[in-house]
Amino acid sequence: MIEAQALTRRFGESLAVDSVSLKVPDGAILALLGPNGAGKTTTVRMLAGLLAPTSGAASVSGIDVRANPAGVRARVGLVTDVPGLYERMNVGAYLDFFGSIYGLDPTTRARRIDELLAFFDLKAHQRDRMAGFSKGMKQKVALARALLHEPSALFLDEPTSGLDPLAARAVRELVVNLKHSSRSIILCTHDLDEAERLADEVAIIRQGRIVAADAPAALRAGASPDTLVRIELTAPFPAAQAALGDIDGTSHLALCSEPGAEGSTILEYATPHPRRVNPLVLARLIAAGAQVVSVTCTTRTLEDVYLGVVGGESQPAGEAVGVAVGGSR
Amino acid sequence: MSVPLSTVPTVRAPSGAATLPSDWQTLLLIARRAALEALRDRITLTMSVFFSLVFPLIMVFSVVRPLAGAGSGQDGVLGTVLAIYVLLIGLLPTTAAVGVACGQFAGEKEQGNLAPLLASPASNVAIFGGKVLGAVVPAILFSAVAEIAYLLAVSATIGANKLRLLPPALAIAMLLLVPAVAIFAATVASLISSRVRTFNTAQQISGILLFPLWGILFGVAFKMGAWGAWTLALAVAAVFAIDAVLTVVAAKTWRREEVLAQQ
Numbered sequence: 001m002i003e004a005q006a007l008t009r010r011f012g013e014s015l016a017v018d019s020v021s022l023k024v025p026d027g028a029i030l031a032l033l034g035p036n037g038a039g040k041t042t043t044v045r046m047l048a049g050l051l052a053p054t055s056g057a058a059s060v061s062g063i064d065v066r067a068n069p070a071g072v073r074a075r076v077g078l079v080t081d082v083p084g085l086y087e088r089m090n091v092g093a094y095l096d097f098f099g100s101i102y103g104l105d106p107t108t109r110a111r112r113i114d115e116l117l118a119f120f121d122l123k124a125h126q127r128d129r130m131a132g133f134s135k136g137m138k139q140k141v142a143l144a145r146a147l148l149h150e151p152s153a154l155f156l157d158e159p160t161s162g163l164d165p166l167a168a169r170a171v172r173e174l175v176v177n178l179k180h181s182s183r184s185i186i187l188c189t190h191d192l193d194e195a196e197r198l199a200d201e202v203a204i205i206r207q208g209r210i211v212a213a214d215a216p217a218a219l220r221a222g223a224s225p226d227t228l229v230r231i232e233l234t235a236p237f238p239a240a241q242a243a244l245g246d247i248d249g250t251s252h253l254a255l256c257s258e259p260g261a262e263g264s265t266i267l268e269y270a271t272p273h274p275r276r277v278n279p280l281v282l283a284r285l286i287a288a289g290a291q292v293v294s295v296t297c298t299t300r301t302l303e304d305v306y307l308g309v310v311g312g313e314s315q316p317a318g319e320a321v322g323v324a325v326g327g328s329r
Numbered sequence: 330m331s332v333p334l335s336t337v338p339t340v341r342a343p344s345g346a347a348t349l350p351s352d353w354q355t356l357l358l359i360a361r362r363a364a365l366e367a368l369r370d371r372i373t374l375t376m377s378v379f380f381s382l383v384f385p386l387i388m389v390f391s392v393v394r395p396l397a398g399a400g401s402g403q404d405g406v407l408g409t410v411l412a413i414y415v416l417l418i419g420l421l422p423t424t425a426a427v428g429v430a431c432g433q434f435a436g437e438k439e440q441g442n443l444a445p446l447l448a449s450p451a452s453n454v455a456i457f458g459g460k461v462l463g464a465v466v467p468a469i470l471f472s473a474v475a476e477i478a479y480l481l482a483v484s485a486t487i488g489a490n491k492l493r494l495l496p497p498a499l500a501i502a503m504l505l506l507v508p509a510v511a512i513f514a515a516t517v518a519s520l521i522s523s524r525v526r527t528f529n530t531a532q533q534i535s536g537i538l539l540f541p542l543w544g545i546l547f548g549v550a551f552k553m554g555a556w557g558a559w560t561l562a563l564a565v566a567a568v569f570a571i572d573a574v575l576t577v578v579a580a581k582t583w584r585r586e587e588v589l590a591q592q
């Protein structure tokens with residue numbers, strides 16, 4: 001369990017993190033989203049026991065980050081966007097060094113290194129110096145380092161950055177597996193699709209404050225309940241607006257021609273009730289003689305929500321919001 | 330990744346933290362890695378090999394040998410010069426410790442590889458102490474090689490019997506000053522390196538601070554020939570005491586968050 005209450009950090013006059021409250025139970029993933037400099041990394045550093053908060057409280061697995069930061073550091077795994085390896089060392093020696101620092105006995109160390117190298121497909125490179133590794137391989141080593149001591153909480157800052165699609169997918173699956181094995185995970189990412197797929201809850205940080213937080217689907221729904229419906233017709237259909245104008249529950253009705261598709265026309269509208277409205281619209285169109293090629297429904301994406309929240313960088317951050325993954329707020 | 334996820338070893342329930350090594354054990358682990366890393370660095374290695382093998386020969390052939398040829402009337406001067414060169418020859422390879430120490434904090438910070446160690450349970454004292462020791466040990470090893478090369482070169486060029494001219498107290502004092510000054514230099518460089526952003530800045534500031542001190546030390550070394558054994562012992566003990574206080578204060582006051590706050 002990762003918990004924070006009104007966590008605040010100042011660097012001189014600058015307020016890097018402002019009253020962040022969150023709760024990530026075991027077996028849950030919280031994605032922290034936000035522009036560069038928003039305070040994600042500082043928040044993670046405080047929670048991982050690297051940086052003392054200026055005020056507020058936080059604990060990881062019940063250990064207070066202020067009272068026992070070393071105890072917290074012993075129980076967390078941290079992966080940053082920069083792998084941060086000693087590149088003149090070989091992989092095996094590097095992991096052995098960190099295993100020793102985390103107090104793993106030689107037998108456990110050897111077993112863990114063996115397992116992780118096999119998993120990350122690095123066994124053949126065990127004795128290679130890491131200087132010649134690709135970014136993806138380095139990131140795998142960084143992940144292996146973070147998992148060596150079987151941490152109860154993981155802080156992953158852009159863990160799939162620089163990985164090829166296959167490796168990125170495997171890492172995502174690993175993250176889900178780690179979640180299912182009762183780890184609390186905080187994931188900082190700019191990949192909104194990754195956040196949506198992995199996270200139980202998403203928190204958007206702006207100017208040091210959590211300004212929006214909820215399950216991805218709830219955030220999308222909260223931002224706009226409307227579904228955007230796009231109907232492609234075979235030919236121009238000027239009567240569409242007259243035919244549909246009186247249907248209750250549609251807005252932003254518009255007709256436009258499809259670029260590149262000769263003669264075809266696109267009819268667009270937004271509705272909060274697609275299940276009721278769409279059959280009615282289609283029935284009207286067909287009755288009026290329109291020939292429908294396709295119907296596409298789009299709800300708001302997390303990207304829309306994110307851009308809506310952080311879009312106005314010059315705007316004040318607004319009210320702080322607390323996060324409680326899978327719990328009450 | 331070739332291994333199916335069902336075999337992923339990391340899906341076990343998280344274990345409690347293992348029994349962490351003591352500060353001293355962690356310090357030695359960090360020092361060992363830092364020392365090995367320094368020995369893998371080509372520039373450090375080239376510089377150290379030059380100062381420990383080539384430079385002693387140059388000094389013996391250019392200064393000691395002509396002085397020895399001046400006749401037995403110069404034996405007293407020759408003995409003092411031989412002793413002072415024990416300090417000079419031993420000290421030059423230790424300049425590598427400054428470069429290594431600068432790389433340990435500022436260099437690693439620039440490369441981004443300091444963060445994993447800062448994120449580990451290692452204490453501030455273990456990290457700082459380990460890095461200082463890791464910078465000092467290779468430098469002292471190269472100093473030892475340099476001293477051996479120097480004494481062998483003196484024996485081969487002017488005769489082993491001339492080594493008897495070395496004033497014992499002064500020679501021992503010079504020999505002991507080598508590690509003492511190396512520790513001082515590495516600690517000062519580590520202190521600076523841990524508080525600045527870049528390797529170059531660390532090296533420049535360390536150079537500005539340490540080179541004048543080395544100059545003063547050599548100046549004093551020429552006077553030390555006239556000091557008695559107890560005064561020499563006190564002087565050496567004083568340098569070691571300064572080292573101990575400086576290292577302890579530096580290690581105790583160093584905070585990992587100072588490093589992170591600069592990033």
